[in-house]
Amino acid sequence: MQIIAEWSIGLSVVAEPYRVPDQPCRFGDDAGTVAVHWAGGAGVPPCSLLEAGQGFVAVRSLADYELYLDGLADCVRRCLPRPLIVLGDFNAYARACGNSRDDPKGVTLLDWAAGPPAH
Incomplete structure (x- = not known):
């Protein structure tokens, strides 16, 4: 996740993250095995959580x-x-x-x- 922030990547999916911080720009699945992260800012609309379960996260662009x-x-x-x-x-x-x-x-x-x- 640190590299994603450092490289200013707008939207990414991370498999097997070390942890998924409780932040408005990150959503993780129930098992902690996948996360969606978006950087926000100009040109990157925010996302909202649709659903998360065992091994999946569904988000929607705002x-x-x-x-x-x-x-x-x-x-x-x-x-x-x-x-x-x-x-x-x-x-x-x-x-x-x-x-x-x-x-x-x-x-x-x-x-x-x-x-x-x-x-």
Whole structure:
């Protein structure tokens, strides 16, 4: 995993890792025999865990979620400069919102909300 980080590899699968740290950018199977790691950053959409079991990990790119947020940003821009409240079930978890953990959608949503709407 160290080499993956040092080489800035965007997305990788690691067989028989020494261990799988509990981090939002890594998912491991139930037996600790395989892990998925993504670096994040520009051009690498975050992933979310679909399922993990004995010897397998299934993840999904959050590119669709980011497209959803882009569409929401378009709506926000159309409503400006009027006052606006954005509400919804974003199915995202972030410590900053009172949750016990961060998940990739939560991090993506916080990044989206912290930035100005794109033009």
